[in-house]
Amino acid sequence: MKLVVVGDALLDVDVEGVVARVCPDAPAPVLDVTAEHARAGGAALAAAFARADGLDVTLVGAVADDEDGRRLRALVEVPAVLGGSTSATPVKTRLRSGGTSVARVDRGGGPGGPEVTDEMLDAVAAADFVLVSDYGRGLVRDRRLRAVLARRPVVWDPHPRGPAPTPDARLVTPNLAEASAFAGTSDPYAAAEALRDRWRARAVVVTMGCRGVLLHQGGTPVVVPAPKITVTDPCGAGDRFAATAAARLAAGAAPDDAVAAGVAAAADFLARGGVDGLRDGVSTVDKSDALSTVDAVRARGGVVVATGGCFDLLHAGHVRTLTAARALGDCLVVCLNSDASVRRLKGPGRPVTGQDDRAELLRALDCVDEVRVFDDDTPQRALRELRPDVWVKGGDYSAESLPEAELVRGWGGRTVVVPYHRGRSTTGILARRT
Structure with missing residues (x-):
């Protein structure tokens, strides 16, 4: 042609x-x-x-x-x-x-x-x-x-x-x-x-x-x-x-x-x-060293926030967690489990929604600036590459009990836990449908 x-x-x-x-x-x-x-x-x-x-x-x-x-x-x-x-x-x-x-x-x-x-x-x-x-x-x-x-x-x-x-x-x-x-x-x-x-x-x-x-x-x-x-x-x-x-x-x-x-x-x-x-x-133009959202935030001295998860069926609990995370800095990066990673963690029936669609839904939220898909069982390698200033998880446990806390602390970052929203989970939604 x-x-x-x-x-x-x-x-x-x-x-x-x-x-x-x-x-x-x-x-x-x-x-x-x-x-x-x-x-x-x-x-x-x-x-x-x-x-x-x-x-x-x-x-x-x-x-x-x-x-x-x-x-x-x-x-x-x-x-x-x-x-x-x-x-x-x-x-x-x-x-x-x-x-x-x-x-x-x-x-x-x-x-x-x-x-x-x-x-x-x-x-x-x-x-x-x-x-x-x-x-x-x-x-x-x-x-x-x-x-x-x-x-x-x-x-x-x-x-x-x-x-x-x-x-x-x-x-x-x-x-x-x-x-x-x-x-x-x-x-x-x-x-x-x-x-x-x-x-x-x-x-x-x-x-x-x-x-x-x-x-x-x-x-x-x-x-x-x-x-x-x-x-x-x-x-x-x-x-x-x-x-x-x-x-x-x-x-x-x-x-x-x-x-x-x-x-x-x-x-x-x-x-x-x-x-x-x-x-x-x-x-x-397509090289990875081109200026990304994270690069631009760091260039002006801003705070990079990251969180992670499967986000299989996006629900109100997810949105509240992501909104709270975004408020802690100048951009929010979501580290998203790939389809293979979700299957290993949740079983052969999951994910319900494929990784491309999950990433698209997350990017559509005003509180999300970037989505990075990772294939491991844990986000630790993705975190080493990203090196966020703040790592956020939603849950009813302390920040220091998270396995990623020591890793993030190694480059001067901190781990933060935002409120857990009981009754709002993908597992719960699927259970009610059955």
């Missing part, structure tokens, strides 16, 4: 520093620069995401022959067919401190525009599937290119300054602000319906950030919720979503399945640090 990503490649630069003072002559923060990181953004980032997923990917775009353009070409991580451009290479520079953008400086673009070559057209014509990643720089306005795109199966990620997608696009993926501007309404349902008709697309999905996405492919729209994560910088999430959705559609998935996969991939990308996890290229 050959995927071609067509669109505008940008040069993204992050200037990192520390803000500890304000200008004496203006109410502006002073950024003392400590580092600078550059990467290929825009369509080049979307293509890199697709390649990291194992696809055969080629980037088709246009880059100016200027200093920034040469720097951008060197940073592109996938095979590319790049024409020239008579306008300056677009550069987006973010000034950042403590993981937050202080300001963004844009340059490039201007008079002129991209030049579409026969080689670029041939690369698109040879594609099995195409992702159009439009950043409003004029490339996909080209008449010859649009004629080729109209004959290929396409997912189109539009831009307010760009043209309409070619007719019969498999999926068009505007965000809510873009869809509202295109359709003239802030109602995502009305916008998706109007744009699907106007663009003669097979499906339109409106991405809505933490509210998830809304898919309209005729009939009743489908809403796919987004996982609960803390997001400080959503940069790159749209490219991650579009690349995954295109890959799944290209592999034959139904639109709703492709969109759901895109939502999950974008959420995972942000949970692992977003663009801050791309310092050495997109291939690092």
